[in-house]
Amino acid sequence: MNQPDRKQNPVKEQLSAKNIDIAALRPDTYTLKNGITIDVFHSKAIEIMRLDFVFESGKAYANNTLAAIAAMALVTEGTSKHTAQEIANFLNFRGITIERTIDSLNTYFTIYLQNKYLSETLPLLKEIFCDCTFPQNEYEIYLQKKRQEFENQLQKTTYQASVACLQNIFGSDSIFGKYLTLKDFDKITLEQVRDFHQQYYQWQNCKIFAAGNVTQTNIQAFEETFGTIACDKVYKLIVPQQIQNQAITKNINIADAVQTSVRIGKTINASWDSMEFAKLMVANTLLGGYFGSRLMMNIREDKGYCYGIYSMLQVERNAIYMIISTEVGTEVTQSAINEIFNELQRMQTEPVSDEELQRSKSYLVGDFMRSIDGVYELLERYRSFHTSHTNDTFTHNYLAAIESTTAQDITDLAKKHFKPQDFVTVTAGNI
Amino acid sequence: MIDFEKTTLPNGLTLLTHQERNTSLVSVNILYNVGARDENPDRTGFAHLFEHLMFGGSANIPSYDQVADNVGAENNAFTNNDITNYYITLPKQNLETALWLESDRMNLLDFSEKSLSVQKNVVTEEYRQRYINQPYGDLWLLLRPLAYKVHPYRWCTIGKDIAHVQDATLGDVEDFFYRYYRPNNAIVAVAGNIDHAEVQDLVAKWFGDIPHGPANKRCLPAEPEQTEAREQTVRRNVPASVIVKSYKMCNRLSPDYYVFDLISDILSNGKSSRMYNELVKRRRLFTKIDAYITGDIDEGQFVVSGYLADGVSPQAADEAIVEQLQSIATQYVDEYELQKVKNNAEAALLQSQYKCIDRAMRIAYFENLGDAALANTEPQMYARITPYDVQRVAKAAFQPRRCATLYYLKNENN
Numbered sequence: 001m002n003q004p005d006r007k008q009n010p011v012k013e014q015l016s017a018k019n020i021d022i023a024a025l026r027p028d029t030y031t032l033k034n035g036i037t038i039d040v041f042h043s044k045a046i047e048i049m050r051l052d053f054v055f056e057s058g059k060a061y062a063n064n065t066l067a068a069i070a071a072m073a074l075v076t077e078g079t080s081k082h083t084a085q086e087i088a089n090f091l092n093f094r095g096i097t098i099e100r101t102i103d104s105l106n107t108y109f110t111i112y113l114q115n116k117y118l119s120e121t122l123p124l125l126k127e128i129f130c131d132c133t134f135p136q137n138e139y140e141i142y143l144q145k146k147r148q149e150f151e152n153q154l155q156k157t158t159y160q161a162s163v164a165c166l167q168n169i170f171g172s173d174s175i176f177g178k179y180l181t182l183k184d185f186d187k188i189t190l191e192q193v194r195d196f197h198q199q200y201y202q203w204q205n206c207k208i209f210a211a212g213n214v215t216q217t218n219i220q221a222f223e224e225t226f227g228t229i230a231c232d233k234v235y236k237l238i239v240p241q242q243i244q245n246q247a248i249t250k251n252i253n254i255a256d257a258v259q260t261s262v263r264i265g266k267t268i269n270a271s272w273d274s275m276e277f278a279k280l281m282v283a284n285t286l287l288g289g290y291f292g293s294r295l296m297m298n299i300r301e302d303k304g305y306c307y308g309i310y311s312m313l314q315v316e317r318n319a320i321y322m323i324i325s326t327e328v329g330t331e332v333t334q335s336a337i338n339e340i341f342n343e344l345q346r347m348q349t350e351p352v353s354d355e356e357l358q359r360s361k362s363y364l365v366g367d368f369m370r371s372i373d374g375v376y377e378l379l380e381r382y383r384s385f386h387t388s389h390t391n392d393t394f395t396h397n398y399l400a401a402i403e404s405t406t407a408q409d410i411t412d413l414a415k416k417h418f419k420p421q422d423f424v425t426v427t428a429g430n431i
Numbered sequence: 432m433i434d435f436e437k438t439t440l441p442n443g444l445t446l447l448t449h450q451e452r453n454t455s456l457v458s459v460n461i462l463y464n465v466g467a468r469d470e471n472p473d474r475t476g477f478a479h480l481f482e483h484l485m486f487g488g489s490a491n492i493p494s495y496d497q498v499a500d501n502v503g504a505e506n507n508a509f510t511n512n513d514i515t516n517y518y519i520t521l522p523k524q525n526l527e528t529a530l531w532l533e534s535d536r537m538n539l540l541d542f543s544e545k546s547l548s549v550q551k552n553v554v555t556e557e558y559r560q561r562y563i564n565q566p567y568g569d570l571w572l573l574l575r576p577l578a579y580k581v582h583p584y585r586w587c588t589i590g591k592d593i594a595h596v597q598d599a600t601l602g603d604v605e606d607f608f609y610r611y612y613r614p615n616n617a618i619v620a621v622a623g624n625i626d627h628a629e630v631q632d633l634v635a636k637w638f639g640d641i642p643h644g645p646a647n648k649r650c651l652p653a654e655p656e657q658t659e660a661r662e663q664t665v666r667r668n669v670p671a672s673v674i675v676k677s678y679k680m681c682n683r684l685s686p687d688y689y690v691f692d693l694i695s696d697i698l699s700n701g702k703s704s705r706m707y708n709e710l711v712k713r714r715r716l717f718t719k720i721d722a723y724i725t726g727d728i729d730e731g732q733f734v735v736s737g738y739l740a741d742g743v744s745p746q747a748a749d750e751a752i753v754e755q756l757q758s759i760a761t762q763y764v765d766e767y768e769l770q771k772v773k774n775n776a777e778a779a780l781l782q783s784q785y786k787c788i789d790r791a792m793r794i795a796y797f798e799n800l801g802d803a804a805l806a807n808t809e810p811q812m813y814a815r816i817t818p819y820d821v822q823r824v825a826k827a828a829f830q831p832r833r834c835a836t837l838y839y840l841k842n843e844n845n
Binding site for chain 1: 453454455456490491496497498500501502503505520521522524525527528530531534535548551552553555556557559560563564565566567636637640668670671700701702703704708711712715719738740741767770774776778779782785786
């Protein structure tokens with residue numbers, strides 16, 4: 001038998017981003033008669049189709065944040081033709097699931113269904129989105145559940161710290177700092193929910209995505225169901241202004257907490273389509289973007305202060321921000337924060353070795369390959385382009401940056417973007 | 432349907448290979464047939480601590496993660512009461528590095544006192560993060576010892592007392608390794624854009640010379656039949672009271688396992704389910720209620736867990752749950768309702784096998800149960816269930832004397 005040489009890594013290929021063909025990742029786009037577009041990612045091998053409907057009806061559009069959240073939750077709770085129970089029976093009998101999420105600017109509905117049920121399900125989906133009636137009984141039941149869930153969230157150090165960090169970066173009245181409050185529950189009315197749906201679930205601003213074995217017949221079915229909807233109602237779209245945060249340190253006291261949630265963040269002053277930002281993503285990976293990162297190696301693997309620590313860059317429409325997050329033992333809170341700032345400083349002063357840089361780049365190539373491995377994943381990429389108003393230039397630059405970023409680039413970028421004095425530091429815990 | 436080939440090396444290692452052409456990746460999943468149920472009752476949490484130590488360095492590889500990062504791999508692991516499972520996904524051209532990594536740590540671990548002491552702290556923070564520092568976090572720490580008195584399912588994977596983890600020694604680690612982390616106690620599943628024969632050769636090359644260990648003859652104390660209802664009440668600083676009722680069910684290999692699964696769907700899967708419509712919507716006793724099975728290999732639990740609406744007494748909530756269970760035990764479920772949950776199960780199965788790594792994990796799991804081919808018979812296991820089966824299983828299982836009830840109540844002043 002072929003004896004293994006255990007001393008040597010039998011690696012076959014140093015990974016490179018050069019050979020990745022971005023064009024192959026693009027969808028086929030179909031435009032219905034009324035202008036609604038469907039981005040389709042084809043795969044004959046998949047038996048469950050994924051459909052996403054994205055409406056520009058996020059939390060920032062509502063006076064009462066809860067109105068936007070409730071509208072999303074209640075669209076399936078009754079139409080003028082079907083009761084909530086009938087709709088649930090239809091979906092459950094076919095094993096169809098609908099997942100929903102909402103962020104600052106958009107509401108997302110993700111539907112998983114077997115191909116064989118598509119044509120009979122599309123008319124019901126249209127009815128749900130266009131003709132939902134928001135019955136009083138379902139509304140009351142929902143609010144009671146939602147309030148309990150929200151009170152539960154408020155007890156978590158993770159939730160308190162995450163929200164406070166974003167609110168201190170962007171301002172609590174701003175587009176990206178708008179979060180649910182208990183007051184919203186006291187003030188909400190069913191009329192507000194109905195009005196919100198009426199005004200902001202507009203097809204002019206809806207985008208459909210599909211992934212799976214989507215046939216010509218299916219496309220025809222989309223045309224017949226959704227191509228006839230009037231797309232004439234418009235409303236003013238929110239255009240976020242770029243913001244630069246003030247440095248703030250804040251603690252939220254949570255009695256009985258045995259861990260402190262630490263969130264350290266700031267806005268990033270760079271454009272999503274610049275090479276500077278693409279290279280900054282490599283720098284952020286080195287800092288805290290993967291298991292081998294400096295934060296993880298120091299604060300988890302050397303000190304044992306936490307179970308995990310991450311740094312991430314988030315691209316929103318006209319806004320990019322960075323957040324470092326971890327949950328640490330109450331007694332080591334300050335030591336952990338000191339180490340985080342040491343690492344930010346070290347990125348500026350201590351050049352990364354070739355070995356460390358190459359390792360993070362190889363990780364990123366593998367990570368990118370996983371992020372495009374499958375049509376659901378491809379759909380999600382394009383969906384994020386749509387909602388953040390970005391495009392393939394982002395990917396193009398990113399792959400180029402994985403190839404070209406140097407140790408000097410990392411030091412320069414850290415000096416500009418990782419200055420300790422620019423960060424908002426929020427802790428939530430018993431300290 | 433997952434197509435696979437199965438081979439066994441002379442040292443007892445089982446290999447399963449699954450080919451999927453539509454991917455540039457390959458996943459390697461290694462299941463070790465050891466979990467928290469195999470722990471010494473005075474050293475609980477050890478299987479999971481050991482999983483952390485598996486990343487602390489092996490004879491020829493000081494850092495597993497650095498090598499993995501260098502070949503573009505993503506890897507992780509989990510431990511539960513039954514098994515410990517490691518997985519790594521990477522671009523297919525570097526498959527052999529994954530095999531090098533996994534075989535080197537199966538061959539000989541080599542980590543320091545420092546690594547042990549750091550990972551004890553990491554696990555302690557994991558314990559605080561998951562079980563202490565959030566509302567309802569300790570619910571399972573309470574429910575397990577209420578439901579089981581003898582079988583090792585009475586403790587959680589993290590351990591019944593986190594002090595056990597702090598007490599672990601390097602000697603314990605070595606014993607555990609040579610007892611459980613041997614090729615004859617492992618199943619390797621490789622799935623992705625691969626050639627069966629090529630992978631079989633590579634696995635023989637990298638794993639073939641690892642010595643086998645003692646046969647893993649598991650001899651766990653059986654949980655005696657429960658003869659009277661158990662209950663416990665705790666008060667916590669939480670926004671809503673929760674009631675949890677746990678009934679003993681069959682083991683994973685019993686055909687009735689699938690009947691229990693469908694019963695849980697009839698009761699609470701989706702807004703067309705019975706408990707949602709009756710208890711949440713019509714009677715407004717709960718804001719949220721779920722029924723589910725724990726999925727354990729040995730005799731597991733059928734659990735109903737509900738969040739009480741404001742002003743509802745725990746007794747009223749309890750009675751309402753019992754009523755629902757009794758109605759399944761006394762009246763035949765109608766064909767439409769049964770078909771609905773079967774369809775749901777079919778769709779959920781398809782959805783759970785979307786990724787290659789899901790399929791690798793799945794065949795390894797079923798091989799550990801006895802036969803990887805069982806992964807493909809699940810649709811039939813659901814399809815054959817009749818209204819009679821549902822009633823028979825419910826009648827036997829949902830008796831008060833077989834139930835453990837945990838009242839997890841909010842503080843009065845909250």
